[in-house]
Amino acid sequence: MMKKFQCFLSLVAMFFFFLQAHGQYIIKYSFHPHDPDSCIVSFVDTVKNEVIRSFTLVEYSPYWNLAYPEIKHSGRKNKTFGLTNSKTLKEDIPGLITYKESKDLIPVEGYTFSQVQIVPENNFIIVYHYMMVLSTERLYGYATVLHIYNSAGKIHREIISSDVEIEEAYITNDGKYLIYRFGVGLTEADSEMSKTGYRIINIETLDILVHEEVETRDVIGMATWENILTVSYKYNNDANEYLALAFLPENNLKHSIILSEKNLFRLKEVTSDGFVIHETDHAGEKYVIRFDKEFNTSKIR
Numbered sequence: 001m002m003k004k005f006q007c008f009l010s011l012v013a014m015f016f017f018f019l020q021a022h023g024q025y026i027i028k029y030s031f032h033p034h035d036p037d038s039c040i041v042s043f044v045d046t047v048k049n050e051v052i053r054s055f056t057l058v059e060y061s062p063y064w065n066l067a068y069p070e071i072k073h074s075g076r077k078n079k080t081f082g083l084t085n086s087k088t089l090k091e092d093i094p095g096l097i098t099y100k101e102s103k104d105l106i107p108v109e110g111y112t113f114s115q116v117q118i119v120p121e122n123n124f125i126i127v128y129h130y131m132m133v134l135s136t137e138r139l140y141g142y143a144t145v146l147h148i149y150n151s152a153g154k155i156h157r158e159i160i161s162s163d164v165e166i167e168e169a170y171i172t173n174d175g176k177y178l179i180y181r182f183g184v185g186l187t188e189a190d191s192e193m194s195k196t197g198y199r200i201i202n203i204e205t206l207d208i209l210v211h212e213e214v215e216t217r218d219v220i221g222m223a224t225w226e227n228i229l230t231v232s233y234k235y236n237n238d239a240n241e242y243l244a245l246a247f248l249p250e251n252n253l254k255h256s257i258i259l260s261e262k263n264l265f266r267l268k269e270v271t272s273d274g275f276v277i278h279e280t281d282h283a284g285e286k287y288v289i290r291f292d293k294e295f296n297t298s299k300i301r
Contacts, residue, residue, distance in 0.1 A: 025052075025151040027125055029116055041116060041127065043153030053153030061129040062094050062145055063112035071109070078113035083133065093131055095143040095161035105135040117169070122224070123151050124171045148203070150175065157203050164199075171203070172227040177249050178203050179210075179222050179229045198222065198231055200247055200300075209249060209300055225270035232264055246270060246291065247300060255295040263289075 024047045032038035039057035044050070058064040064079065072080035083089065089107055090096050110133050117126045131143040144166040146159040156175055159166070169180035177200060184195035198220060200210035214220055214233050221232045228246055235243040240261040247254050257275075259267075268286070269276035274295070279285040291297065 023123075023151065025153075027118060027149075027151055029118055036114075039116075041125070041149075043149075043151065045152075057114045057116060057127065058129075060127070060147060061112065061114050063110070063129055063131040063143070064114070066092060066110065066112075068092075068110065078111060081110040081112070083107045083110050089133070093133070093141075093143050095145055096131070096133065096141050097143065097161055097163065097165065098133075098141040099139055105137060105140060107133050107135050107140045109134045119170065119224070121173075122171065123173050124156060124175055125149050126169055126171065128169075148175075148178075159201075159203075159206070168222060170222055170224045170229070172224050172229060172249075174227050176203055176227070177201065177209070177229060179224065179231070179247075181220050181222065196220075200229055200249065202249075210247065210254075221264075223270075228270050228272075230270055232259070244275070246275075246295075249300060252300050253297060254300050255291045255297050257289065257295045 024045060026044040026046055028042040028044060030038070030040045030042070036058045037056050040054055041057065042051050042054040045052050066081050068081040068083055068086070070079055071082045084106070086092070086107060090098075093110070110131055112129070112131045114127060114129045117128065119125075125148070127147045127149070129145045129147070132139065133141040133143075142161070142165050144161040146157075146166060146169060148156040148159070148171060150156050159178070164182035164184050167181040167183060169178055171178050179198060179200045181198050182196065195213055196215070197211065197213035199208055199212075201208050221230075223230050227250065228248055230244065230246050232242050232244040235241045235258055242259050242261060242264045243256065244259045244264060244267075245254060245256045255274075259275075263277055266278045266280075267275050268278050271288070274288045274290040274292075276286055276288055279287070289295070
């Protein structure tokens with residue numbers, strides 16, 4: 001279970017990470033592996049040549065400064081709080097989803113960290129704030145808050161977990177739709193989520209447009225290409241086939257196709273025409289698998 005909570009460590013070797021957004025703004029992330037106050041998100045106006053806003057990764061985390069005793073601070077953008085004898089846990093931790101409640105399960109610790117997601121050529125970034133609550137015997141609950149900012153540094157939307165764990169998420173370039181992987185509760189063995197899958201939501205209204213449960217959570221791949229949202233996951237283990245889907249919410253359309261593993265890994269771009277596949281693993285000849293000819297097409301709703 002700890003693996004997914006440590007995914008931020010993949011950025012350990014990266015001290016500077018830049019995104020050239022559309023228009024006059026650049027989003028810059030300065031990373032430090034040991035000091036959360038040195039992990040800084042900055043928004044730069046290239047016309048005025050000035051930083052118009054900056055903040056630390058944890059500055060706006062609703063979990064970073066909880067009114068509970070801090071029992072561990074490893075310096076890697078995470079803290080652990082003592083939660084024993086708490087009577088207002090759900091009020092104090094926004095978005096807390098409890099897995100199982102009983103007299104024998106007493107919350108004792110809360111572990112929090114934050115991470116940032118910057119996707120090249122996207123107008124938005126997502127800052128994730130997580131809280132994992134441990135009881136005396138098992139995971140007690142989990143909470144997520146997403147802060148979505150536009151390239152000018154203005155908050156676009158705050159999304160708080162309500163009925164599922166929010167994991168990896170991507171936003172369309174127009175800022176209208178979000179796709180994310182989710183988890184719901186734990187199995188009795190505590191080894192994995194009892195339900196997993198993906199959702200697409202309308203960011204303004206928070207309406208759920210798509211909710212699909214998928215057993216093979218660890219191989220769900222997601223992305224946004226301009227305003228197209230894509231999902232892929234293992235369809236046939238024996239044949240190494242994947243179900244690949246493209247959602248166009250503005251047109252209320254869903255395109256689906258079965259792809260070989262080779263073609264999926266050579267997918268380099270998704271356009272309004274279809275999937276752009278490269279003939280080799282390197283740049284070279286490419287062809288388009290067209291939505292209007294080779295995909296199954298249906299309405300989203």
